Amino acid sequence: MTDFFYPFSLELSLVKLTQAVAPLIHEVEVVDEKGRKKIGHIPGERPLTIYLDKKELVTLMTLGGAPEALVLGYLRNQRLVPSIDMIESIQVDWETESAAVKTNGNTVNIEEKTSRRVVTTGCGQGTVFGSLLDDIDQIRLSDTAKIQQSAVYQIVDHIRTRDSIYKQAGSVHACAVFKNCGDHAELLHFIEDVGRHNAVDSIAGLMWLNQQAGEDLIFYTTGRLTSEMVIKGAQMGIPFLLSRSGVTAMGLDMANQVKLTLFGRCSGEHYLVYSGIDRLIQRSADVHTA
Template sequence: MRRPILTQASRPLTFEIDAINERGEIVPTAIAGEHPLTLYVDKREIVTLMTLGAAPEALALGYLRNQRLIGSLDEVAGIQVDWEVNAVAVTTRHGNGVAANRMERRTVTTGCGQGTVFGDLMDEIDTLKLPTDAHLTEAGLYGLLEAVRHHESIYKQAGAVHGCALVSNSGTHSDILMFVEDVGRHNAVDAIAGQMWLDGLDGGDKIFYTTGRLTSEMVIKTAQMGIPCLVSRSGLTQMGWELAKRIGMTMIGRAQGKHYLLFSGEERFSR
């Protein structure tokens, strides 16, 4: 078996930013990296994967293997990663790329890292406008966390799911307006977006809560719904943080009980 020629282009896995905790203290906080990596096979674009960047060459090869797009390692001549353009180029020995019949039927799974629509979303990010007069109080945040804690859920019964909630923001307390669970958090947020559209609901006076981590795609989808405040019990990624700051979203993570970290949009939040 011939081994392909590989670059060794891993990226730093964590980055440190300043967050503000429930006592108003600035806390240096490590966050995970998140990078788009567009996969090309013989110059044909296949997919954009969102990745930590630890082993991009192995990621590209494994994706092609698990999607059955490449049948044998012998077919692969080389894998070259270029983070300047966020791309990985796979070159085959025959130079014919992926067989057309292997690309005809593809299913996007419930996994969290395959950002197949990332490019289209990023093209629209600067057109998204969030209300500047929205305000979130600490009392409202605690009310949200308490409401979520008492909400009956599939997760409590069976685990293995993510939950998302659309929550009212009256300033002093919060009520759950919708709560959706699914095997992937992106399915849950999409279901809420669809129901908001059906019901003609505006997002400007709402809070979005998710059990999952705050990635770039989660930030963009929340902004597309016009919701200015995003809360999670989990952490966030570097790109999620950068996009939240870029569009002026108030983003709070690691929120459980009376603990939270405010990552962006502090001008909209009052303790």
């Protein structure tokens, strides 16, 4: 069974956090095409209801591998808590399938923030509160960020060769964030979950705990690059978003709006750049002119 990649100890956080990792993989009996019984593996999936200062907020369907990070990232990406300094504790209890968040003075009007909801294309139906679509106009990413082709290849190869829940049991998405080190990239966080929106929220939560800025980071997802993924990547200040899948029209429009570079169909040494081509530094041998 694979583990999540945490270069940060939750025990060192000023936020009081449980570390309530749920069982990630279950063994089940299956029958193959020849009628033979075998032991197979499937990922876990369970509901987690978030309570913000005792107010029920939302129920997420999750693998349960990084529940505290997921809750933090959800609150961050939905802009329901202005600063991590306002969060005192997150208590996850799998017996009650709940996550209780206690703040020291949350000033956001929760009723107003949650009055408009957009059901996204995220696996299991993600939800983005409507005001976020308006806030995208205020986001501008780095004008000077560059990415080298060799770093793109390294990231794709790392994901391809990494031990994962997907390889053992399938039915999950992965997201990862890498430090942009010029000609190479260094893995910082790797998360798998039943929905890509959960995986990206979990990474956002870990970045919040680490107080990591996004301008020198590269984000990778196994899922498609929708408007939801672009919004969340832009909110984290990350200028590069890579995927082995494709891009939607609205995702591309938003990427152009905030100057986010999108790489899709990443496989081996193949990729397609949909936006922000001026940020890519290619090997001279791979540059072709008509």
